[in-house]
Amino acid sequence: MSEANDEVMQSVQAVLVSEAEHSLLDNEGKNSMSLFCLHCNCLILRPNIALFVKIEKELPTIVRSEENNALELLSDFWLVSDMFQFENMAFSKNVEDMKYLACAECDIGPIGWHNLIDQKCYIAVSRIRHQ
Numbered sequence: 001m002s003e004a005n006d007e008v009m010q011s012v013q014a015v016l017v018s019e020a021e022h023s024l025l026d027n028e029g030k031n032s033m034s035l036f037c038l039h040c041n042c043l044i045l046r047p048n049i050a051l052f053v054k055i056e057k058e059l060p061t062i063v064r065s066e067e068n069n070a071l072e073l074l075s076d077f078w079l080v081s082d083m084f085q086f087e088n089m090a091f092s093k094n095v096e097d098m099k100y101l102a103c104a105e106c107d108i109g110p111i112g113w114h115n116l117i118d119q120k121c122y123i124a125v126s127r128i129r130h131q
Helices: 002-023
Strands: 035-037 043-045 051-060 071-080 098-102 112-115 121-124 128-130
Touching: 051 112, 051 121
Parallel strands: none
Antiparallel strands: 035 043, 035 128, 051 071, 071 121, 098 112, 112 121
16 A cells, blocks of 8 residues: 555656646746846846756755765756856856856856856756746
8 A cells, every 4th residue: 555655646746846847937948937046046047048958967066165075966957058148147167078057146056057068058947046
């Protein structure tokens, strides 16, 4: 009986996650709301610019100091095809073939990364606020 309950709970959780994702999307799969920093409320991106994508990427956990060894596997991202579409965004120095992204106001991050090969930016859905 517990296996059946586990399956029902997983199904319910999948539906809730799916509904939450869809409330963030417009008809074209782009962000329906503005994106803000979780820590200082700085505007990062206006609505209808970033495309929702599911890819797996390990990013360092958010810290306020330079020391950070822990990684977090994330899978939900906003894809921004042109870095000049951001309202406020800080870019780190090159780290292999990418740059980490952080809030330009408080410099807390990483909230995503900039791919130096294809010049696209990815913002972690869980590391920003939608409003």
